Amino acid sequence: MSLQVGIIGTGSFSKLHSNILMEMKDVTLKAICGTSQKKAEQMATEFEGAIGYGHLTDMLEAEKLDAVYICVPPMAHGDIEKELIRRQIPFFVEKPLGVDLETVNSIVSQLEGASLITSVGYHFRYKQSVQKLIETVENMQIGLVTGQWMGDMPQVPWWRKQDGSGGQFIEQTTHIVDLLRYVAGDVEEVYASYENRVTENKYEGVEVPDVGTVTMKLKSGVVVAISNTCMMPGGIGQVGMSIYTDEGMVEWDPNHLKLTGVAGVLETTLDSDNPYTKESEAFIHAVRTGDTSKILSSYQDAYETHKVTCAALESSRTGMPVKVN
Numbered sequence: 001m002s003l004q005v006g007i008i009g010t011g012s013f014s015k016l017h018s019n020i021l022m023e024m025k026d027v028t029l030k031a032i033c034g035t036s037q038k039k040a041e042q043m044a045t046e047f048e049g050a051i052g053y054g055h056l057t058d059m060l061e062a063e064k065l066d067a068v069y070i071c072v073p074p075m076a077h078g079d080i081e082k083e084l085i086r087r088q089i090p091f092f093v094e095k096p097l098g099v100d101l102e103t104v105n106s107i108v109s110q111l112e113g114a115s116l117i118t119s120v121g122y123h124f125r126y127k128q129s130v131q132k133l134i135e136t137v138e139n140m141q142i143g144l145v146t147g148q149w150m151g152d153m154p155q156v157p158w159w160r161k162q163d164g165s166g167g168q169f170i171e172q173t174t175h176i177v178d179l180l181r182y183v184a185g186d187v188e189e190v191y192a193s194y195e196n197r198v199t200e201n202k203y204e205g206v207e208v209p210d211v212g213t214v215t216m217k218l219k220s221g222v223v224v225a226i227s228n229t230c231m232m233p234g235g236i237g238q239v240g241m242s243i244y245t246d247e248g249m250v251e252w253d254p255n256h257l258k259l260t261g262v263a264g265v266l267e268t269t270l271d272s273d274n275p276y277t278k279e280s281e282a283f284i285h286a287v288r289t290g291d292t293s294k295i296l297s298s299y300q301d302a303y304e305t306h307k308v309t310c311a312a313l314e315s316s317r318t319g320m321p322v323k324v325n
């Protein structure tokens with residue numbers, strides 16, 4: 001039987017996930033919910049058979065959905081998840097989980113004891129190169145990790161507002177923090193230094209910092225520094241992570257994995273797979289069968305990543321190190 005799926009949001013990532021769902025066997029993209037009926041109906045014209053709705057409850061009352069994808073900006077989380085949990089509808093939600101801890105805490109509390117299937121869009125976890133990275137460092141002693149998300153400022157209006165996106169570290173660099181946790185373990189303490197150097201004078205209404213470095217101590221004792229900027233011109237960027245170990249250096253970016261040891265470059269892996277397809281396949285498989293083993297980021301696990309990025313924001317404001325509880 002075909003699974004009936006709904007999508008919330010009508011932006012770029014709703015379309016990306018809709019396109020993936022349209023290619024899947026025995027999956028029907030049944031409904032799209034936007035901030036207005038008009039926007040939702042407009043997007044529905046691009047996906048044959050889908051119906052547009054202007055309100056979440058209208059969509060959930062009218063359709064019997066097996067799963068819902070939540071692809072809304074960070075500030076729009078909260079009521080959507082709570083309504084889906086109340087109705088026991090499994091959901092896939094794009095990162096980040098929110099702009100602060102409060103909303104996300106209350107969703108986590110509501111999920112307790114609900115045994116609902118959830119999945120979060122930390123897509124790097126699904127890349128072959130990341131699985132290979134984990135195998136590579138498994139028997140090495142990790143000492144230090146550095147990471148970065150260097151690029152330009154996304155031009156959607158919510159991104160430049162502190163209470164719209166949470167800022168770059170919460171919105172974007174969260175991918176690197178999540179990867180760090182996945183590969184090297186949980187974070188104990190963070191200290192962050194943020195500044196706005198350029199973009200507040202260049203664009204209207206910019207409230208978020210455009211440069212920052214966060215130093216961290218992991219529970220294992222590993223020391224980490226992750227930096228980000230969104231002040232560069234479009235088209236220039238650097239996203240990735242380097243791990244320094246007793247056996248050498250392991251460098252990862254979304255397309256490569258390189259291992260350098262005493263004998264020089266030992267291995268380079270090229271990776272051009274599509275992790276977005278894999279993460280959706282894992283979620284849909286779980287909804288269809290109840291087997292959640294292929295989901296690599298549940299809501300509760302993503303919450304641990306969100307705690308780190310929110311602690312970094314707090315540290316940048318207080319100028320003090322913050323323990324991650």
Ligand SMILES: NC(=O)c1ccc[n+]([C@@H]2O[C@H](COP(=O)([O-])OP(=O)(O)OC[C@H]3O[C@@H](n4cnc5c(N)ncnc54)[C@H](O)[C@@H]3O)[C@@H](O)[C@H]2O)c1
Pocket residue numbers: 008009010011012013014033034035071072073074076094095096121122123156171
């Ligand atoms: N995993 C990734 O690689 C990746 C990449 C890009 C974006 N994202 C994430 O996806 C999310 C959406 O990003 P986007 O690029 O699609 O943004 P976007 O601005 O293009 O689209 C957001 C859409 O959500 C709609 N919306 C806002 N509040 C809503 C609500 N309460 N109900 C229904 N619709 C609502 C907006 O009208 C808009 O259509 C963000 O959290 C972003 O971080 C993830």
